[in-house]
Amino acid sequence: MVNITIDGQTLEVEAGSTVLQAAERLGIAVPTFCYMKRLPPLASCRMCLVEIEGLRRLQPSCATAVTDGMVVRTNTPLIEETRASMLDMLLANHPLDCPICDKGGECELQDMVMAYGPRRSGFHDSKRVFHSKDIRLSPVVIMNVNRCIQCQRCVRMCEEVVGAVALGTVEKGMDTAVTGFEGSLASCDQCGNCIEVCPVGALMSFPYRYKARPWDLAETDTICPHCGTGCQLTVGARKGEFMRVRSDWEHGMNRETLCVRGRFGLDFIDGSARIKRPMIRRDGALVPVSWEEAGAYLRQRLPAVESKACGGLASPRLPNEALYQFQKLMRTVFRTNSIDCSSRWSTPVDTLAPLVAGHYARAPLEELIGRDCVLVVGGNVTEENPVTEYLLRDAARRRQAGLLMLSARPSRLDADARAVVRVPPGGEAAALGAVVARLAAAAGPALSGDVAAMIGEPGSGPTMAAGGDQLDRLATALTDGGSVTLLVSADILRAPSARATLEQISNCLQVLRTLGKAPAIQFLFDRANQLGAWDMGVLPSALPGLRDIGDNAAHAAFERAWGVAIPSEPGADFDAMLDLCDNGKMGALYVVGSDPLMCYPDRHFVQRALAAAELLIVQDAFLTDTAGLADVVLPAASYGEEPGTFTNNEGRIQMVRKFREPAFEARGNLAIFDFVAALHDQVPQPSTQGEIFDEIARLVPAYEGLTQDGLGRDGAFTRAGRTEPALRFFAPPPAPAVTGRLMLIVGNGLFHNGYLTGHSEILNTVADDPYVEMGAQDAAERALLDGDQVVVRSAQGELTAKLKLNRRFPKGLVFVPENYRALRLNSLMRRGEYPCPVEVERAPGAVGVVPIAGLGAGAQDFAQGLPGGPS
Numbered sequence: 001m002v003n004i005t006i007d008g009q010t011l012e013v014e015a016g017s018t019v020l021q022a023a024e025r026l027g028i029a030v031p032t033f034c035y036m037k038r039l040p041p042l043a044s045c046r047m048c049l050v051e052i053e054g055l056r057r058l059q060p061s062c063a064t065a066v067t068d069g070m071v072v073r074t075n076t077p078l079i080e081e082t083r084a085s086m087l088d089m090l091l092a093n094h095p096l097d098c099p100i101c102d103k104g105g106e107c108e109l110q111d112m113v114m115a116y117g118p119r120r121s122g123f124h125d126s127k128r129v130f131h132s133k134d135i136r137l138s139p140v141v142i143m144n145v146n147r148c149i150q151c152q153r154c155v156r157m158c159e160e161v162v163g164a165v166a167l168g169t170v171e172k173g174m175d176t177a178v179t180g181f182e183g184s185l186a187s188c189d190q191c192g193n194c195i196e197v198c199p200v201g202a203l204m205s206f207p208y209r210y211k212a213r214p215w216d217l218a219e220t221d222t223i224c225p226h227c228g229t230g231c232q233l234t235v236g237a238r239k240g241e242f243m244r245v246r247s248d249w250e251h252g253m254n255r256e257t258l259c260v261r262g263r264f265g266l267d268f269i270d271g272s273a274r275i276k277r278p279m280i281r282r283d284g285a286l287v288p289v290s291w292e293e294a295g296a297y298l299r300q301r302l303p304a305v306e307s308k309a310c311g312g313l314a315s316p317r318l319p320n321e322a323l324y325q326f327q328k329l330m331r332t333v334f335r336t337n338s339i340d341c342s343s344r345w346s347t348p349v350d351t352l353a354p355l356v357a358g359h360y361a362r363a364p365l366e367e368l369i370g371r372d373c374v375l376v377v378g379g380n381v382t383e384e385n386p387v388t389e390y391l392l393r394d395a396a397r398r399r400q401a402g403l404l405m406l407s408a409r410p411s412r413l414d415a416d417a418r419a420v421v422r423v424p425p426g427g428e429a430a431a432l433g434a435v436v437a438r439l440a441a442a443a444g445p446a447l448s449g450d451v452a453a454m455i456g457e458p459g460s461g462p463t464m465a466a467g468g469d470q471l472d473r474l475a476t477a478l479t480d481g482g483s484v485t486l487l488v489s490a491d492i493l494r495a496p497s498a499r500a501t502l503e504q505i506s507n508c509l510q511v512l513r514t515l516g517k518a519p520a521i522q523f524l525f526d527r528a529n530q531l532g533a534w535d536m537g538v539l540p541s542a543l544p545g546l547r548d549i550g551d552n553a554a555h556a557a558f559e560r561a562w563g564v565a566i567p568s569e570p571g572a573d574f575d576a577m578l579d580l581c582d583n584g585k586m587g588a589l590y591v592v593g594s595d596p597l598m599c600y601p602d603r604h605f606v607q608r609a610l611a612a613a614e615l616l617i618v619q620d621a622f623l624t625d626t627a628g629l630a631d632v633v634l635p636a637a638s639y640g641e642e643p644g645t646f647t648n649n650e651g652r653i654q655m656v657r658k659f660r661e662p663a664f665e666a667r668g669n670l671a672i673f674d675f676v677a678a679l680h681d682q683v684p685q686p687s688t689q690g691e692i693f694d695e696i697a698r699l700v701p702a703y704e705g706l707t708q709d710g711l712g713r714d715g716a717f718t719r720a721g722r723t724e725p726a727l728r729f730f731a732p733p734p735a736p737a738v739t740g741r742l743m744l745i746v747g748n749g750l751f752h753n754g755y756l757t758g759h760s761e762i763l764n765t766v767a768d769d770p771y772v773e774m775g776a777q778d779a780a781e782r783a784l785l786d787g788d789q790v791v792v793r794s795a796q797g798e799l800t801a802k803l804k805l806n807r808r809f810p811k812g813l814v815f816v817p818e819n820y821r822a823l824r825l826n827s828l829m830r831r832g833e834y835p836c837p838v839e840v841e842r843a844p845g846a847v848g849v850v851p852i853a854g855l856g857a858g859a860q861d862f863a864q865g866l867p868g869g870p871s
Contacts, residue, residue, distance in 0.1 A: 094127075500733040773806050
């Protein structure tokens with residue numbers, strides 16, 4: 001520690017701190033343009049100059065390290081004169097077009113000139129002009145290069161944080177200009193972080209341009225709905241109309257950064273496919289009715305199906321309170337434990353629950369990725385959790401964390417990793433088993449002989465033939481590192497090998513704990529509240545808090561709290577519910593906010609099963625394909641139209657705030673649950689959001705003691721498991737068979753997440769075309785070129801889309817984003833089979849558009865304009 005005195009105030013700071021950081025800690029304002037906390041100092045703007053006793057020249061405080069006994073002054077006549085001169089030079093060529101500039105009212109240059117600028121300029125020459133018109137660099141970014149003040153924030157943000165390297169500079173001196181490659185940003189992430197950090201109106205949001213002034217906006221701080229990272233953002237609305245999204249530099253794990261979906265994808269709430277009124281099926285068609293008519297219809301139908309099984313499916317995009325109330329409604333009113341929260345996979349709860357309860361680190365991701373080693377398992381962080389990728393890149397580059405990658409699909413983070421293990425699709429479990437064997441060998445006598453024999457010998461198994469060197473490097477890094485974090489993509493849950501992968505993750509964590517590595521694990525979910533859905537008990541064999549349905553004490557506690565008996569036997573997961581439907585044994589199936597017909601494998605089977613349910617109730621904001629098959633459709637509030645909380649990947653619970661009223665005749669999800677319960681002459685109490693939150697805080701151990709008032713801007717962390725996990729090891733699985741065929745995997749693309757973003761007009765202007773991604777070697781063998789229209793064919797069906805070559809793709813891998821409704825991607829897939837064997841060949845023509853199956857004529861008007869819907 002060293003001592004520094006600034007403007008007469010003395011402070012003790014860590015060695016290596018800068019003068020600017022010390023001044024901030026003392027609350028002393030020092031103006032800056034080029035400085036940003038998360039970027040290396042550049043010291044180009046010279047606005048932060050200070051006087052340091054003993055030095056002849058003024059020094060940039062952002063780049064000057066503190067020395068012991070240093071004496072600094074931040075406001076002297078010389079400093080004031082220098083700042084004014086710097087601003088005068090900036091204004092010499094800066095267009096004075098504030099009345100029409102989008103940055104007017106929140107421009108840092110305006111603020112600086114008012115606070116520190118000269119009263120009169122000494123420059124009278126004509127201003128430099130690069131272009132007479134603004135340049136649209138991309139669908140979302142427009143540039144006025146004449147306003148640029150050369151702070152380089154945008155260029156450094158793009159390269160250092162985002163990793164896209166889409167912006168750069170040309171020319172020198174006063175002629176320096178920021179631009180994209182050949183004046184375009186066609187290959188960038190379109191995240192808009194360059195817009196956010198631009199201090200002036202040089203880079204602007206095209207969708208927001210000329211729509212409003214900042215003082216016109218009613219702003220609401222809330223949480224992004226698009227993935228489990230849980231970024232904070234601020235929504236601006238003008239007279240109730242959605243206008244823009246911006247980030248907050250001082251709050252949230254994301255700070256000033258957002259991805260393209262978070263910054264530009266919230267306009268989905270105004271999508272043309274919003275359900276305007278309740279609908280019921282009459283004469284085979286869905287027809288709009290009043291809420292009273294829908295209630296009368298349900299009151300008539302429900303008694304007739306109560307003798308059969310009932311089940312429910314709820315989306316992990318719903319707030320905690322809605323998810324908690326849904327499982328409570330199903331258990332206490334519909335008298336069933338057949339509830340689930342995933343329409344894409346079957347969750348192996350018996351393996352997952354001990355893993356989450358015993359090992360899950362409910363702590364800031366920033367702390368966990370600062371450890372010696374960070375192992376990322378499965379998925380593609382770049383496209384599924386972009387802001388998490390930004391943090392991981394920072395950890396690898398600036399904090400020297402050892403980043404390790406183990407996945408089938410390459411990502412941009414591979415370039416920053418110390419070891420990259422590329423596995424065949426579905427091969428994560430076998431590769432992890434090989435890593436565990438190596439770690440067990442390092443543990444030696446610390447593990448019993450029986451455990452070591454079960455885990456296996458290092459170097460054994462068919463996975464060693466390929467990637468063995470990288471596996472050795474990865475295992476060595478884990479062994480040599482002092483502390484380890486595992487980040488696991490939810491993508492691993494898709495495969496039939498999900499249970500085996502979770503078992504090997506558990507083995508890995510236990511061996512690392514034996515080695516003294518204090519391991520921690522977090523999932524990387526691609527849905528905003530997947531961890532919350534598990535915590536709330538939206539699972540067939542687990543009560544809230546991931547407590548086993550057979551836990552008598554937990555079962556009795558919820559019965560006392562709810563004042564009603566609840567079923568004691570585990571229910572059916574969604575896959576088993578579909579079987580019940582298909583066999584004519586499902587009375588009522590209640591689907592809330594989910595579209596299994598679009599995303600569950602084997603579309604033809606799902607369509608047949610849903611159609612066979614005696615009563616299908618769909619509650620959603622949008623007219624989905626599943627809603628098209630429903631007997632009753634109930635219009636629900638969308639994101640931003642009801643309050644609640646999300647629990648992000650870190651286990652951080654944050655407020656999702658309401659910023660407008662529900663559209664048309666939609667009602668809040670909680671109000672609809674009350675509506676449905678009242679048809680059974682019951683209403684689950686409590687039924688308001690705040691009261692339900694309080695009940696969660698009383699009954700769910702991880703949320704115990706939390707209050708909404710205590711969440712604050714940055715949320716609060718739920719509690720990790722309080723008991724040591726049972727020491728149980730699992731045998732390694734066999735390696736996946738090598739078929740020699742192309743294997744299809746699916747997931748999220750960078751510009752779309754799930755199906756909500758398909759309703760975003762802005763995101764569809766950025767990326768409206770589906771694509772098929774594969775490696776150059778596979779394409780060359782089939783005489784395919786980048787941009788060709790290709791047919792992807794499986795035993796179940798086929799689709800047509802544009803080919804996108806990726807030279808980093810391993811041989812035999814094909815990826816298609818699951819976000820495009822027109823593709824009907826799940827038509828290619830078979831239940832229980834993932835990845836999916838396919839053939840790819842050249843084909844002329846474009847992607848066909850198929851009418852929504854089962855959609856009645858009375859509902860067609862609601863679906864017009866829906867991407868992939870009736871035309």
